[in-house]
Amino acid sequence: MSEERWMVVRCASCGRCTGHRKAPRTCTRCGQSFPRDPDVVSYASSAGELQRAVAVANTPEELREELTARMGRVVEPETEAPSPASLLDALREATDASGVLEHSAVHAVLVAKGMGQTVEDLMAMVEGEGLVIRSGHGRWQFIE
Ligand SMILES: [Zn+2]
Incomplete structure (x- = not known):
């Protein structure tokens, strides 16, 4: 089992959240340098999870619940298909x-x-x- 971890970091300059494998030095959106301990919004344990976490983090609060629910429905058939x-x-x-x-x-x-x-x-x-x-x-x- 790998202990791989991805992180979602919010940029203080442009406010966008981006996904990273390691603590990033600069924002991949605007190029702004991050402080030594960047604002980590959340962690993910896989690339797919990271993608969703970034999308959710960049979604306005009021739409988040709907987005999460929609993504949940999309991934469900793959993981739960009966043999x-x-x-x-x-x-x-x-x-x-x-x-x-x-x-x-x-x-x-x-x-x-x-x-x-x-x-x-x-x-x-x-x-x-x-x-x-x-x-x-x-x-x-x-x-x-
Ligand atoms: Zn930025």
Whole structure:
């Protein structure tokens, strides 16, 4: 594990925040020299986090919350995408006692996994894999 740390520094001269790997000597925006202990606004543990931290630091207070929320939504699908295997497990668990998978049960799985796919799209994919057969309108059965 690396202990890499980035810092967001606010320039006293131009008021802009910039990201740095090491304590910077000058502002990359206006060229103003920084004091020995510059005004560090925040720290980040990755380049991506730094980018967001700088953007947030340069956003007026009243827009910050909205920006943070929007960025949170953008990065979420990448970090939380469920694996196909865990999705299939969830679908198998969602079948009722007679082995039927109802449209509403598939929808519940999609919601629980935080996926934006439609039930039809997901089941078309699973059908394409030959794992289920359609047993009626909005009903499927696993092929064991
Ligand atoms: Zn500056």
